Amino acid sequence: MADDVRGDMTLDEYEFPTSRLRRRIEDPERTPLVLIACGSFSPITFLHLRMFEMAADYARFNTQFEVVGAYLSCVGDAYKKTGLVKAEHRINMCTLAVQQSSWISVDPWEALHSEYLETAKVLDHFDHEINEVIGGVETPVGKKKCRIALLAGADLIQTMSTPGVWADKDIDYILRNFGAFIVERTGTDIDEALSTLQAWKDNIWVIQQLVQNDISSTKIRLFRRRDMSIRYLVPEQVVNYIEMHNLYDEDGAASTNSDKGKEKKAGESSGVASSSKG
Numbered sequence: 001m002a003d004d005v006r007g008d009m010t011l012d013e014y015e016f017p018t019s020r021l022r023r024r025i026e027d028p029e030r031t032p033l034v035l036i037a038c039g040s041f042s043p044i045t046f047l048h049l050r051m052f053e054m055a056a057d058y059a060r061f062n063t064q065f066e067v068v069g070a071y072l073s074c075v076g077d078a079y080k081k082t083g084l085v086k087a088e089h090r091i092n093m094c095t096l097a098v099q100q101s102s103w104i105s106v107d108p109w110e111a112l113h114s115e116y117l118e119t120a121k122v123l124d125h126f127d128h129e130i131n132e133v134i135g136g137v138e139t140p141v142g143k144k145k146c147r148i149a150l151l152a153g154a155d156l157i158q159t160m161s162t163p164g165v166w167a168d169k170d171i172d173y174i175l176r177n178f179g180a181f182i183v184e185r186t187g188t189d190i191d192e193a194l195s196t197l198q199a200w201k202d203n204i205w206v207i208q209q210l211v212q213n214d215i216s217s218t219k220i221r222l223f224r225r226r227d228m229s230i231r232y233l234v235p236e237q238v239v240n241y242i243e244m245h246n247l248y249d250e251d252g253a254a255s256t257n258s259d260k261g262k263e264k265k266a267g268e269s270s271g272v273a274s275s276s277k278g
């Protein structure tokens with residue numbers, strides 16, 4: 001049965017989405033892996049979706065893991081980041097974006113909370129639902145617990161070495177118990193980003209982008225404000241949703257916070273020509 005995931009649902013109506021989670025693996029040598037991408041997704045882009053495919057290929061060719069599922073978890077409105085539209089819209093856009101995927105799900109649990117939830121708590125939630133409630137996955141040698149791992153871009157892991165962004169105990173907790181698959185990102189020096197995280201290097205897997213893709217949600221928002229096309233940068237259903245709800249347009253009515261201040265920086269780096277609107 002399809003999962004019921006709607007941006008306007010409440011926590012009381014929430015059920016953990018399981019329809020795209022594979023319940024069995026055939027190779028007894030492999031460890032089942034579930035990838036969790038945490039972020040704003042304001043809006044979700046094709047690069048966010050590509051991250052899952054890149055990580056699955058990486059895991060298959062370079063590790064003993066076997067991917068059995070993946071989740072997008074949108075941060076809640078309390079995060080108050082620049083350009084964040086309401087969680088309701090972000091959940092709906094993510095749900096539309098993964099409609100064609102057989103293995104990527106959207107879990108609205110984090111975003112349905114009115115208070116901010118640290119990523120360590122979000123990963124605990126997945127561990128609880130998948131390994132305690134469901135009990136892991138079947139293998140020819142009995143049930144195995146899944147490895148739950150964070151999937152993130154290099155910029156996110158870099159924030160772990162920026163003082164004051166993450167609690168030290170959370171970095172240790174996440175990288176010791178879960179680990180992270182990190183996708184290279186233009187503009188972030190991966191060696192520098194990892195230099196302070198050497199204690200957990202065995203739990204950090206770095207994925208090269210073989211086709212460099214520098215899409216960012218910031219640029220999508222910027223294009224919208226300048227009345228430029230965002231088609232083929234985000235899934236078609238997401239384009240339609242953004243247009244139907246007038247998201248990321250000039251007045252930013254649906255936003256939890258404004259994008260002011262980010263526009264110039266993003267415009268400079270993306271080579272976007274100034275328009276009369278910009």
Ligand SMILES: Nc1ncnc2c1ncn2[C@@H]1O[C@H](COP(=O)(O)OP(=O)(O)OP(=O)(O)O)[C@@H](O)[C@H]1O
Pocket residue numbers: 037038039040041042047048083151152153154155156183184185186213214215216217218219
């Ligand atoms: N072009 C990219 N290359 C690698 N990782 C990316 C890229 N775009 C986003 N990510 C990763 O996707 C995750 C979710 O990111 P997020 O929602 O913040 O997107 P973003 O495009 O970075 O957003 P914004 O532009 O609003 O800061 C993060 O781990 C981020 O590092």
Ligand SMILES: O=C(O)c1ccc[n+]([C@@H]2O[C@H](COP(=O)([O-])O)[C@@H](O)[C@H]2O)c1
Pocket residue numbers: 038039040041074075079081117118119120156159165166167170
């Ligand atoms: O748990 C933390 O302390 C923590 C500190 C910084 C960032 N995060 C998470 O990292 C993600 C960053 O998303 P973004 O859009 O700011 O790149 C988002 O899911 C945040 O909740 C989490």
